[in-house]
Amino acid sequence: YLSDALVSIRKFPGVFLISVVKSFFFYIRCPSEFYMLAGNVNKIGLYETLYRRIIYGEFTDHPDPKLKLQGDPEYQRKLFFSTPWFTLLVLPALLIYCIMLVRRILRSKLYDNPRSVVIVFITVNLLYVTLIANVMEMGENNRIRFMMDPFLVVMLALMVKDILRYFRERKSKAKLAS
Numbered sequence: 385y386l387s388d389a390l391v392s393i394r395k396f397p398g399v400f401l402i403s404v405v406k407s408f409f410f411y412i413r414c415p416s417e418f419y420m421l422a423g424n425v426n427k428i429g430l431y432e433t434l435y436r437r438i439i440y441g442e443f444t445d446h447p448d449p450k451l452k453l454q455g456d457p458e459y460q461r462k463l464f465f466s467t468p469w470f471t472l473l474v475l476p477a478l479l480i481y482c483i484m485l486v487r488r489i490l491r492s493k494l495y496d497n498p499r500s501v502v503i504v505f506i507t508v509n510l511l512y513v514t515l516i517a518n519v520m521e522m523g524e525n526n527r528i529r530f531m532m533d534p535f536l537v538v539m540l541a542l543m544v545k546d547i548l549r550y551f552r553e554r555k556s557k558a559k560l561a562s
Contacts, residue, residue, distance in 0.1 A: 407518040407525050412471040414440050415530035441470030478536060479514065481543045482507040503542070506535045 393400045414436050416425050425432050436442045447462035486507045494500045510532055517528040 403522060404518055407522050410523060411514070411518055411525035411529050412468050412475060413446075413526040414442065414468060415526045417446055417526060418524070436468070439470065440468035441472075442466050442468050474540070475536070478539055478543060479510065481546075482510060482539055485542070503539075506539060510535055510539070 416432055416436075433445070436445075443465040444462060446466040447456075447459055482503075486504055489495075489497075489500045489503060513528065513532050517525050521528060
């Protein structure tokens with residue numbers, strides 16, 4: 385399988401890249417967007433809608449794929465507004481933050497610090513799952529990412545804490561300078 389996959393990637397790199405981009409698009413979507421969950425999602429209706437609006441940043445529901453097949457001109461507009469903007473913008477920033485944090489830990493040689501070990505563990509898992517889920521899978525990537533959401537929340541809290549600390553320190557330096 386590996387040699388066939390490598391030959392396919394060499395011969396059709398554009399197809400591979402488009403597939404990976406599509407996989408990342410699935411990766412950022414809400415995990416409840418799965419046809420087998422429709423019955424359960426309908427039962428919790430408003431809660432699921434609020435969750436998607438607040439956590440994922442989706443302004444409207446995802447359009448019915450049948451509209452695309454029927455040539456509905458509103459499909460692209462509906463697709464744009466149903467994009468999970470919070471996830472789309474925050475996830476890459478969060479992964480970059482994780483890498484920078486691990487670099488800082490490795491440079492400071494705080495390997496034996498339990499907090500550092502946990503941060504490195506979480507970062508390696510997030511990067512590994514993100515890479516594998518999007519290079520090797522197509523279609524259920526959001527359900528794979530869902531298992532990583534607790535790690536993402538922990539790292540998001542650390543990132544927000546560091547951003548707030550940065551602005552507080554900058555503000556206090558400005559007060560001292562004036």
